[in-house]
Amino acid sequence: MPGQHTTTPDAAAPEATALAAALDAAALAGRPTARLTDTTPLDVPTAYAVQRAGVDRRCARGESLIGVKMGFTSRAKMAQMGVDDVIWGLLTDAMLVEDGGVLDTGGLIHPRIEPEIAFLLGRPLSGRVTPAEAARAVAGVAVAYEVLDSRYDGFRFTLPDVIADNASAARFGVAAWHHPDRVDLRNLGLTVECDGRPVATGSSAAVLGHPLRSLTAAARLAAEADVVLEPGFVVLAGAATAAVPLPPDAYVRICAAGLGAVEVTTR
Amino acid sequence: MTDLCTPPDASTNTSVDAAAARLLAAHASGTPCAPVRDLIDDLDTAYAVQDRLTEHWLAQGRRLTGRKIGLTSPAVQRQLGVGTPDFGMLFADMAVPDGAEVPTGAVQQARAEAEVALVLEADLTHDRHTVADLLRATAFALPAIEVCGSRVRDWDIAITDTVADNASSGLYVLGTRPVPLRDLDLRLAGMVLERRGEQVSTGAGAACLGHPLTAALWLADTLVRVGRPLRAGDTVLTGALGPMVPVASGDVLEARIDGLGDVRVAFSPDDSDSDSHSHSVKEA
Numbered sequence: 386m387p388g389q390h391t392t393t394p395d396a397a398a399p400e401a402t403a404l405a406a407a408l409d410a411a412a413l414a415g416r417p418t419a420r421l422t423d424t425t426p427l428d429v430p431t432a433y434a435v436q437r438a439g440v441d442r443r444c445a446r447g448e449s450l451i452g453v454k455m456g457f458t459s460r461a462k463m464a465q466m467g468v469d470d471v472i473w474g475l476l477t478d479a480m481l482v483e484d485g486g487v488l489d490t491g492g493l494i495h496p497r498i499e500p501e502i503a504f505l506l507g508r509p510l511s512g513r514v515t516p517a518e519a520a521r522a523v524a525g526v527a528v529a530y531e532v533l534d535s536r537y538d539g540f541r542f543t544l545p546d547v548i549a550d551n552a553s554a555a556r557f558g559v560a561a562w563h564h565p566d567r568v569d570l571r572n573l574g575l576t577v578e579c580d581g582r583p584v585a586t587g588s589s590a591a592v593l594g595h596p597l598r599s600l601t602a603a604a605r606l607a608a609e610a611d612v613v614l615e616p617g618f619v620v621l622a623g624a625a626t627a628a629v630p631l632p633p634d635a636y637v638r639i640c641a642a643g644l645g646a647v648e649v650t651t652r
Numbered sequence: 653m654t655d656l657c658t659p660p661d662a663s664t665n666t667s668v669d670a671a672a673a674r675l676l677a678a679h680a681s682g683t684p685c686a687p688v689r690d691l692i693d694d695l696d697t698a699y700a701v702q703d704r705l706t707e708h709w710l711a712q713g714r715r716l717t718g719r720k721i722g723l724t725s726p727a728v729q730r731q732l733g734v735g736t737p738d739f740g741m742l743f744a745d746m747a748v749p750d751g752a753e754v755p756t757g758a759v760q761q762a763r764a765e766a767e768v769a770l771v772l773e774a775d776l777t778h779d780r781h782t783v784a785d786l787l788r789a790t791a792f793a794l795p796a797i798e799v800c801g802s803r804v805r806d807w808d809i810a811i812t813d814t815v816a817d818n819a820s821s822g823l824y825v826l827g828t829r830p831v832p833l834r835d836l837d838l839r840l841a842g843m844v845l846e847r848r849g850e851q852v853s854t855g856a857g858a859a860c861l862g863h864p865l866t867a868a869l870w871l872a873d874t875l876v877r878v879g880r881p882l883r884a885g886d887t888v889l890t891g892a893l894g895p896m897v898p899v900a901s902g903d904v905l906e907a908r909i910d911g912l913g914d915v916r917v918a919f920s921p922d923d924s925d926s927d928s929h930s931h932s933v934k935e936a
Contacts, residue, residue, distance in 0.1 A: 460851055572910040574840035574856025586859040588842030588894075590908075594851060625854075642840035642856075642910065 401431060405438035408550055411536040415492045420537050420546045427545035433610065435549035440475045448477035451619060453607075454531060455599045456552040458592045458623025468544055471593070471602045474552030476619060482532075482558040485648045490633045493534045493555055497628035500575040500639045502589050502596040503529035503559045504620040510600075512608040519600045524616075525562030526570060528641035530577070530649070531621050532556035533628050557621060560639075560647035570596045573642040575625040579635050587626035589641070596622035664700070667691040671816050672704040678803035684760055687804050687813045694812070699878065701816035706741050715744040717887055719875065720798060721867045722819040723811075724860045724891025732811045737861065739871055740819025742887060748799075748825045753918040756901035759801035759822030762919075764899050765892035766845045766907035768838055768857065768864040769796035769826055776872040776882040786869055789884075792830030793838070795912040797845075797905060798889050799823040800896060824889055827915035835911065839863045842910040843893035847903050855894025864890035 404421050411418035421427055421435070440450065456472045457463050463470075482488045490496050507524025514522075534555035537546060547553060570589055577585040593599050599622035607614050614620065631637065633651050640646040671688035678685035692698050710716065723729050723737045748754055756762070773791035801822030804813050814820045838857040845853040861867045867890045875881045882888065893909065902921040908914040 572842035572844055572908055574837075574842040574858060574910065576840065576856065576858045583858050583862055586856045586894075588844055588854040588856055588910075590842055590844035590851065591854040594844075640840060642837055642842065 401434040401438045404435045404549060405442060408536050409439055409442050415494055417494050417538040418536055420542055421549055422543050422546050427549065429545055429548060432545035432548035436474065436551050439551055440477065443477050443479065448479040450475055451478050451481065452476040453603055453614065454552060454554050454621040455603055455623045458599050466544055471599065472548050472552055473603060473606050474554040476554060476557060480554060480556050482556050482649055484558055484560055487652055488556055488649050489652045490631060491652065494536065495540060496532050496534045496555060496631040498530050498532050498577060498631040498637060499624035499628040500577050500585065500587065500626055501529045501531050501624060502570055502592065502622045502641065503527045504600055504622065505562050506614055506616050506618045506620065508616055510604045510614040512604055514601055514604045516597055516601055519597055519604060523565045526565045526568055527560045527562045528639055528644040528647055529557060529559040529621055530639045530647060532631055558647050558649050559619060560645050563644055568643050575639065575641045577626065577629060578638045585626040585629050589625055591625045592623040599623050664697060668697060668700045668704055671701040675705060675803050675817055676708065682757065682760065684803055684805040687808055687810065688816050689810045689812045692812050692816060695815060698812040698815035702740065702818055705818060709743060716741060717744045717747060718742040719871060720819055720821050720889040721871050721891045722814065724867050734811050737867055737870060737891065738815050738819050739874065740821040742821065742824060746821065746823050748823050748917060750825060750828050751916045753920050754823060756919040756922055759799050761802050761807055762822060762899040763800045763896045764905050765798050765800065765896040766843050766853065766894060766909060767796045767798055767892055768890050768909065768912065769794045770868055770888045770890060772882055772884055772886045774884050777876060779876055781869055781872045783865055783869060786865055786872065787833055790833055792832055793836060793912060794830060795827040795907055795909040795915045796889055797825040797907050797915050797917050799899065799917065825915055825917045827913050829913050831912055837911065838865060841912065843907065845894060845897065845905060845907045847905055852897045853894040857893060859893050860891040867891045
């Protein structure tokens with residue numbers, strides 16, 4: 386179960402470090418690698434240790450942790466992966482693409498993009514929180530996108546593989562923040578347009594029925610990982626549609642009802 | 653097999669008759685039939701079959717209450733290898749009140765989808781309509797569930813099959829709180845369809861040809877061309893906002909469309925034979 390991990394299993398550390406190094410190398414080279422589980426038995430706690438070790442490598446290079454992304458937040462995806470809980474990945478500042486900015490796909494392996502709702506935290510959040518407590522911690526909501534780029538061949542992986550690979554996190558972008566009281570997040574339409582043509586359409590309801598549920602899940606995972614979601618952190622709640630391939634030389638816009646749009650141009 | 657419109661030529665007429673007869677037999681028996689694409693070559697002939705059925709049903713006293721638009725998603729169009737939507741007829745006896753329970757077998761091989769319904773207060777009889785014409789002619793919008801069905805065995809349909817088969821229509825359920833279009837952003841209206849509380853389909857207005865009003869405009873112009881224009885009072889089911897889902901006995905489906913509210917339909921639990929083929933509603 387994704388929920389039962391801890392971040393500092395010292396015994397697993399050397400192995401986790403080595404596995405993280407392999408994934409990190411794949412990401413830096415922009416070349417896919419074999420699934421870890423093809424050669425190494427991996428349980429979920431160890432997979433999270435690999436994920437953390439990978440992010441530690443990024444932080445050692447000067448990146449800083451600025452948020453988390455939630456994965457497997459749709460029933461369909463959970464069923465497909467044979468899991469019944471969400472997973473998460475960690476977001477660093479180097480992954481953030483400015484709204485309206487340029488994203489170089491050249492360094493990525495096989496990027497896909499998906500529309501999301503993002504939360505900006507105004508207060509620390511961790512543990513078993515009620516929806517009301519989660520809502521109170523939110524300083525802003527925005528339409529966002531996430532670019533996924535599995536470091537594995539063919540975007541194919543088992544649950545521990547994808548957790549170790551930081552839940553395929555690669556890049557993300559966020560539109561202007563809106564006051565959370567002004568938007569009912571339950572059933573907002575979202576679209577992804579590529580060069581002006583719609584390529585994906587969905588509803589925020591696809592995120593666990595309500596994106597706020599994803600935030601309470603993030604708080605729970607944070608507590609289990611013994612970390613606190615800090616004020617200023619961004620939480621990407623999960624995809625509103627299936628991910629679509631992100632081509633180079635494209636102008637991509639993600640719209641959500643009442644939240645405006647976030648744009649990115651790819652090279 | 654029934655009363656005729658004016659036939660273009662004898663051989664086409666024969667095949668139109670044969671296709672219409674096959675579909676009517678499937679309606680009457682409740683047993684799906686083989687596809688009709690072996691009998692009809694093109695879309696015009698397929699619509700001629702649909703028209704033959706419409707005339708038959710009107711002669712039986714069924715009341716035309718509107719139209720449904722189908723094939724409004726790029727994915728479905730690709731699947732059928734077409735670049736346009738299609739349409740079918742809605743009759744009064746196909747309308748189910750919000751929240752009602754219907755016999756599972758009332759629609760053959762039932763599948764459901766959530767849609768935006770428009771109810772008109774003016775005729776749309778121009779050769780070409782603008783969005784202004786459409787906005788002015790629309791009294792209000794409602795959330796809707798369309799229960800589609802196919803008289804063709806295993807939904808083995810080509811474009812000509814579904815068009816001939818009244819665009820695979822079945823029943824439709826309208827919500828009860830009218831909302832004026834001025835209060836709606838239909839393009840980005842989120843949609844969620846739940847089966848007994850479990851999410852089975854999600855989407856938004858943009859999934860319907862980019863905007864449900866785009867689909868309605870296509871319909872208005874097309875219907876003028878074929879000589880059966882939209883009239884005041886007509887209901888237009890504009891097309892699915894998300895993937896269509898199969899329906900089984902005992903299901904309760906609820907659709908919520910942001911800004912439009914919700915609408916619900918239940919399917920009666922039946923005995924061991926849950927296959928919908930066996931108890932189809934007979935045409936009057």
